[in-house]
Amino acid sequence: MVIVEVKSTRFLDMHIDNHMNWKNRVEQILPKLSTACFSIRNLILTLIPGTLRVVYVVYFHSVLQYGIVF
Numbered sequence: 001m002v003i004v005e006v007k008s009t010r011f012l013d014m015h016i017d018n019h020m021n022w023k024n025r026v027e028q029i030l031p032k033l034s035t036a037c038f039s040i041r042n043l044i045l046t047l048i049p050g051t052l053r054v055v056y057v058v059y060f061h062s063v064l065q066y067g068i069v070f
Contacts, residue, residue: 014067029063036060 008017008024015024036059043055 012067025067032063033060036063 005018008015010016015028017024036056039059040052040056043052047055
């Protein structure tokens with residue numbers, strides 16, 4: 001069996017390069033986090049703090065936590 005080295009690969013919807021740095025991951029999640037921040041900013045005046053926290057966990061925190069184990 002021959003193992004071929006590649007510059008980058010995709011694993012569980014995360015791009016991993018051969019240097020194992022976070023640059024690709026940050027570029028991948030930045031638009032998602034920006035959208036989450038926009039949503040939270042628009043909802044901050046209309047929701048109670050408990051509900052706003054749920055929105056934060058669902059939209060922002062879940063994006064940050066995904067794939068952190070790897």
